[in-house]
Amino acid sequence: MTTITVIPGDGIGPEIMDATLHVLDAMQLGLVYEFADAGMVALEKHGDLLPAATMDSIRNNKIALKSPLTTPVGGGFSSINVELRKRFDLYANVRPAKCFPNTKSRFTGGVDLITVRENTEGAYIGEGQDVSADGETAVLTQKVTRKGSERIVRYAFELARKTGRKKVTIVHKANILKSTSGLFLKTAREVATQYPDILCNEMIVDNTCMQLVMKPEQFDIICTTNLFGDIISDLCAGLVGGLGLAPGANIGVDVAIFEAVHGSAPDIAGQGIANPCALLLGAAQMLDHLAKPEQATRLRNAIIATLEAKDSLTPDLGGEGNTMGFARAIAARL
Ligand code: NAI
Ligand code: MG
Numbered sequence: 001m002t003t004i005t006v007i008p009g010d011g012i013g014p015e016i017m018d019a020t021l022h023v024l025d026a027m028q029l030g031l032v033y034e035f036a037d038a039g040m041v042a043l044e045k046h047g048d049l050l051p052a053a054t055m056d057s058i059r060n061n062k063i064a065l066k067s068p069l070t071t072p073v074g075g076g077f078s079s080i081n082v083e084l085r086k087r088f089d090l091y092a093n094v095r096p097a098k099c100f101p102n103t104k105s106r107f108t109g110g111v112d113l114i115t116v117r118e119n120t121e122g123a124y125i126g127e128g129q130d131v132s133a134d135g136e137t138a139v140l141t142q143k144v145t146r147k148g149s150e151r152i153v154r155y156a157f158e159l160a161r162k163t164g165r166k167k168v169t170i171v172h173k174a175n176i177l178k179s180t181s182g183l184f185l186k187t188a189r190e191v192a193t194q195y196p197d198i199l200c201n202e203m204i205v206d207n208t209c210m211q212l213v214m215k216p217e218q219f220d221i222i223c224t225t226n227l228f229g230d231i232i233s234d235l236c237a238g239l240v241g242g243l244g245l246a247p248g249a250n251i252g253v254d255v256a257i258f259e260a261v262h263g264s265a266p267d268i269a270g271q272g273i274a275n276p277c278a279l280l281l282g283a284a285q286m287l288d289h290l291a292k293p294e295q296a297t298r299l300r301n302a303i304i305a306t307l308e309a310k311d312s313l314t315p316d317l318g319g320e321g322n323t324m325g326f327a328r329a330i331a332a333r334l
Helices: 013-027 040-046 052-061 080-087 146-163 180-192 205-214 226-239 277-289 293-308 323-331
Strands: 002-007 031-035 063-066 092-098 112-118 167-172 199-204 221-224 247-251 256-260
Touching (some): 013 323, 063 277, 092 146, 092 226, 146 167, 146 221, 167 226, 180 199, 199 205, 205 226, 247 277, 277 293
Parallel strands (some): 002 031, 063 256, 167 199, 167 221
Antiparallel strands (some): 092 112, 247 256
16 A cells, blocks of 8 residues: 555646546555645635645655646745745656647657756746846846756666666756856766766757757657756647646655646636646656556556547547546546
C-alpha cells in the first residue's frame, strides 16, 4: 500500500481528478488517497491558499497528485505553484511532449522529447520585484547558482541514461545574459564531460523556438533554466496537440508532485468537458517514479488505444465526449 496526497484543486481540477482516480482505481494499484485542499477552494474553506495540513500531508507521503490551482490576482504569493516548488525544493520540472494518434497536432510523428526545466531559480524566484513609487520603472532580480545549475543538468543526463535517450540539448542565452545564463552554460559543459555516453549540444533559446517548430525531431531531452523552460514546454505541448495532453512532474530530493501542465481552465469549468489526459499522463509519470514502469506503460497504452479508436474524445480533441466518459473508455482498455 502506498499513500499519496491527492489535491483536487480549482476550476476543472475536481472533474479531471475524479476521472483520473476512476482510471487509477480500475488499475488496482494499492494506492491509498489522502485528500488535501489547496488553491481558491482552500482559501474559501480554511482561509489559507496552502493550509498547514496540506503541507504536512505532502511532507509525510512524499508523493502528491495535484490538479491545477487558481492563483488569485493581486496580493499574497506570486503563484501557489511556485510557492509549492520553493517550499519542497522541487528543483526539476520534467515535461514530456509526445505525438499521440488523432490529435490536432502539427506533426503526425517525430515529436518525442522531454523538457527538463530548472524549477527553483532564475526569473521566477520572486526576489527583488519592485516598481518605483512613480510607477515608471520596474525591476526584478534573477539568480542562478552553480549548485542549482549542476543538479538540474545532472538530472537531465541521469534521466537520459535511465530512459535510454541519446541526446541532451542545453538551451541558454549566454550571449546576452552573460552572468546568469553564462553560469548555467559553463556549469552544464562541466557536467556534460562526465556523461561521454550521451550526446550533448548547446542552442540559444530563440533559435531553439524556431528549430522546435521546423524540425522538432532533432530534440530528445532539452535542459534549460526556469523561464525558458516554462515557455518552451508550452510550445512543445502545442506541437503535439495542446495542453490537454501535457503532463509535468516536479521532482525534489524528498518530495515529488505530479500534475498537468495546464491551468484551472475557468472558461470550461463545471461543464464536464475537460480533457483528463494531461493529469492521467502525470499519474503515469508518478507510477514511473513509484518504480511501477509496467503499470505506467499500461496506462499510457490505454490512453493511446482510446485516442486511436476516437472513443469518447473530449471537444478539445475534436470529439463530442465528456470527461468521465473519456475516462471510462480509457479504463475499459487497460
Ligand atoms: P489554462 O491552462 O487554464 O487554459 C488555457 C486554455 O486551454 C483554455 O482555453 C482552456 O479551456 C484550455 N484547457 C486547459 N486545460 C484543458 C483541458 N484539460 N481540457 C480542455 N481544454 C483545456 O490557462 P489560463 O487560462 O491562462 O489560466 C487559468 C488559471 O490557471 C490561472 O489562475 C492560472 O494561474 C492557473 N494555472 C495553474 C497552473 C497549475 O496549477 N499548475 C498552471 C497554469 C495556470
Ligand atoms: Mg506555464
